[in-house]
Amino acid sequence: MTVEANPTSLPNLPPGPLDASAGPPDATNGKVVIRLSQIAKNYQVGTETVHALRGVDLTIYKGEYVAIMGPSGSGKSTMMNVLGCLDTPSSGRFELNGIDVSDMDDNRLADIRNQEIGFVFQTFNLLARSTALHNVELPLIYAGVNAERRREVAIEAMGQVGLADRMLHKPNEMSGGQRQRVAVARALVNHPSIILADEPTGNLDSKTGEEIMGLFEVLYKKGNTLIVVTHEEDVARHARRLIRIRDGLIASDEIITHKTAVSA
Numbered sequence: 001m002t003v004e005a006n007p008t009s010l011p012n013l014p015p016g017p018l019d020a021s022a023g024p025p026d027a028t029n030g031k032v033v034i035r036l037s038q039i040a041k042n043y044q045v046g047t048e049t050v051h052a053l054r055g056v057d058l059t060i061y062k063g064e065y066v067a068i069m070g071p072s073g074s075g076k077s078t079m080m081n082v083l084g085c086l087d088t089p090s091s092g093r094f095e096l097n098g099i100d101v102s103d104m105d106d107n108r109l110a111d112i113r114n115q116e117i118g119f120v121f122q123t124f125n126l127l128a129r130s131t132a133l134h135n136v137e138l139p140l141i142y143a144g145v146n147a148e149r150r151r152e153v154a155i156e157a158m159g160q161v162g163l164a165d166r167m168l169h170k171p172n173e174m175s176g177g178q179r180q181r182v183a184v185a186r187a188l189v190n191h192p193s194i195i196l197a198d199e200p201t202g203n204l205d206s207k208t209g210e211e212i213m214g215l216f217e218v219l220y221k222k223g224n225t226l227i228v229v230t231h232e233e234d235v236a237r238h239a240r241r242l243i244r245i246r247d248g249l250i251a252s253d254e255i256i257t258h259k260t261a262v263s264a
């Protein structure tokens with residue numbers, strides 16, 4: 001596999017065709033899931049204003065698998081928070097599935113989050129006293145899905161991440177890799193428009209991390225839209241598009257070609 005700058009992939013153009021191994025989505029015909037126009041985010045710290053994002057333009061299509069990298073302090077988490085509707089930008093426009101979410105109040109943002117976004121965090125963020133199954137059911141509870149249907153869908157999601165036999169375990173009875181699988185099942189269960197992962201392998205050993213990235217690959221091939229923030233090149237390599245952020249701006253945006261794979 002090589003990461004190469006693709007001269008045809010300017011920041012706001014859909015990525016060009018990938019090689020045959022790259023999975024189903026054809027982003028060139030794709031539906032826009034995320035459109036950021038001149039997004040800025042400032043933080044006021046005492047008398048000083050920190051410009052965490054300084055006018056970001058970005059389009060992401062349905063079915064893309066995007067990695068976001070950048071040095072510490074470059075604005076990755078701020079970008080994740082905006083993309084995940086956890087925070088609103090100071091200025092600019094953010095359209096999620098064609099709907100302007102830039103100025104929504106917290107209640108509406110919470111609804112959008114619940115319906116449209118699946119989160120995977122470095123620290124798993126599971127409820128310690130609840131079973132894996134209950135953790136996976138949580139987004140469905142917030143969404144008002146009835147108990148019977150909830151259970152059915154959560155069981156299915158547990159199956160998808162290979163944990164059909166661990167439903168009633170609690171997080172402290174599971175390995176780190178299993179916990180992250182539960183978190184992935186929870187992220188999936190609402191069929192979100194995007195799955196946002198912030199350093200998903202950061203608390204895992206490299207072998208377990210690779211297993212989680214293998215799971216992401218399966219999700220990608222099923223047509224999910226994935227955005228992964230990471231500082232590890234090895235993790236980013238799994239994606240199909242690599243965006244580097246520096247000082248609150250997109251410094252590069254390139255296609256990752258996966259030349260190996262398939263054949264076998």
Ligand SMILES: Nc1ncnc2c1ncn2[C@@H]1O[C@H](COP(=O)(O)OP(=O)(O)O)[C@@H](O)[C@H]1O
Binds near residue numbers: 079
């Ligand atoms: N809540 C906050 N209040 C003040 N400054 C912040 C806050 N969050 C982030 N920043 C600042 O914004 C910049 C970008 O931070 P961040 O998005 O966390 O970067 P990264 O995740 O790439 O390390 C940094 O200078 C950071 O100190």
Ligand SMILES: [Mg+2]
Binds near residue numbers: 076077078
């Ligand atoms: Mg960060």
